[in-house]
Amino acid sequence: MSFPWASQYEPKNGLTKFLDEKLPLPRLVYGAIGAGYPVPRNLSYMWNFGVLAGFCLVLQIVTGVVLAMHYAPNALVAFGTTEHIMRDVNWGWMMRYAHANGASFFFIVVYLHIFRGFFYSSYKAPREMIWLLGVVIFLLMMATAFMGYVLPWGQMSFWGAKVITGLFGAIPVVGEPIQVWLLGGFAPDNAALNRFFSLHFLLPFVIAGVVILHIWALHIPGSSNPTGVEIKTEADTVPFHPYYTAKDGFGLGVFLLLYCAMLFFLPNYLGHPDNYIEANPLSTPAHIVPEWYFWPFYAILRAFTVDFFFIPAKLMGVLAMFAAILVWFFLPWLDKSPVRSGHYRPMFRKFFWFGLIPTMAVLFYCGGAPAEEPFVMLSQLATAYYFLHFLVILPLVSSIEKPEPLPYSITEAVLGSDKKAVLGENTTPAV
Amino acid sequence: MADTTGTATPETLASHGEDGVRRRDFINIAAVSFAGVGAVAVVLPLVSQMAPSADVLAESSTEIDVSSIEAGQAIKAVFRKQPLFVRRLTPAEIAEADSVAVSSLRDPETLAERTKEGHLDMLVTMGVCTHLGCVPLGAAEGENRGEFGGYFCPCHGSHYDTAARIRKGPAPANLVVPDYEFTSDTVIRVG
Secondary structure, three states: OOOHHHHHHHOOHEEEEEEHHHHHHHHHHHHOOOOEEEEEEEOOOOHHHHHHHHHHHHHHHHHHHHOOOOOOOOOOOHHHHHHHHHHOOHHHHHHHHHHHHHHHHHHHHHHHHHHHHHHOOOOOOOHHHHHHHHHHHHHHHHHHHHHHHOOOOOOOHHHHHHHHHHOOOOOOOOHHHHHHHHHOOOOHHHHHHHHHHHHHHHHHHHHHHHHHHHHHHHHOOOOOOOOOOOOOOOEEEEEEEHHHHHHHHHHHHHHHHHHHHHHHHHOOOOHHHHHHHHHOOOOOOOEEEOHHHHHHHHHHHHHHOOOOOOOHHHHHHHHHHHHHHHHHHHHHHOOOOOOOHHOOHHHHHHHHHHHHHHHHHHHHHHHOOOOOOOHHHHHHHHHHHHHHHHHHHHHHHHHHHHOOOEEHHHHHHHOOOOOOOOOOHOOOOOH | OOOOOOOOHHHOOOOOOOOOHHHHHHHHHHHHHHHHHHHHHHHHHEEEEEEHHHHHHHOOOOOEEEEOOOOOOOOEEEOOEEEEEEEOHHHHHHHHHHHOOOHOOOOOOOOOHOOOOOOOOEOOOOOOOOOOOOOOEEEOOOOOOOEEEEEEEOOEOOOOOOOOOOOEEOOOOOOOOOOOOOOOHHHOOOO
16 A cells, blocks of 8 residues: 555455465455555545445346346247236346446446546546546446347347447448447348347456456555545545545445335436337337437537538538547647646536536537537537537636645645745655 | 587587678577567457458348339348448439539539449449448438438438438438449349
């Protein structure tokens, strides 16, 4: 661990001593999420979402493995076995609703986790690698969720798969062969369903692997905190266990209350009725929309309606949609301000609350709305601002903004003191 | 060893040649190259298995009897698991399609270019909107045929004319005319 005062694991009995000698797994856990991990004492509830996301991943893997015991990924029977799970399998309805709503809550938690990162600039040095791995996890989650939604083989499953794989068809020359190769046919069918199932089962374990790297990278500089001021002394920290296991435990309780309310009282609220109609390649649902967590990116995709020079509108949309996430990879280098926390950045804060957040809300709404005016124009304006925010406003703000004075240390910020830090002093990583 | 006077150690075996290249370098490069070729050879089937299998490709051509389609009617067939529209145009629809200035179209094509010689009234197109792949309306009786009397895609509002050419809405191109031929006067083979 990076902090010299971190408490060391001490095996107490014969078994743990034996384990510690042969395979120090308890020592690893103790140092990673136990009393051996010193964490800033001032973490707010916005720091709960990492643990909650981890919980969601476990929830999805457990319910998903159960569902795979009753589901058959074959275009002839997939829809039938999904209904079989809902009607015949003991507790099958609960497992499926838990999995479907679990995906939505996973995204809610991860979006909050990401926006925490945006506001507190969690991506800045020395935590770039944590951020980059996080974006990789998010991309893997999107792929996994998309393929999972195809599996019930309802109308939305089928047409969602068709539209999304059709995006690859927008790539010049190689697009159509790629689309046929991805689907293993000329339209989504058995081959596509089978491979989506295989990958949908595999990817969560890949995500789990990247999550381990994400946490590993986190433990090198240690957690950030709401002031953005690095840890200076032992007084700035408390051990992860019991302090944050308790705080995260409380957060988990609140999360489970909301999740269960949804699961048991509104299980289909976030779904689409059309997906209870079996896939029919000859009939398109009137209004094709992806799951809600893709809406902002779907809005960006549809925002391009005219050709740009030699690039067709459809390809522009596809490029912009991918660029909307890929731009996050460059965030640590686009935002050059040495101050991390939005609390001490007056100009950044305004653009965050009155620029980025409303933009995301508009994109979210327009992505779920039909492709008509005024939604198309709103999507276009919001898409323009979205890229402007990351590529122009953030670099510009970080060079002209005068940050507010930072507290000298985390302890001073918590306990109160007039002592202010010198800019630069608090932004270097703890040694 | 037969040569008892020799002092062959690994050092001397791997000694530098006159050009400074060790004999072991050759073995290293040869071994790694061979393994690399092997790895690529293994990737090939792994990638290729994703492509359409033989039974999917076997369905890639379809024969359709078009004799029963009356002028003004259309049928929906299935080609490569996707809808295929076969439509017999009325003389009025042909005249309407021919009256449009081709250069004014987003995807300029004449009706003659989109049909087979001698079968100007037989319009065969994929029933797949070129925007995002929805199935346009207009093939079945009583469906909305859009502002130009051809097909209308309800997903994002693309209007196709009587030659199934894009006239209005977000779709970038005309409905695709697949490869097909008349095997007799009344039967077409698609694919």
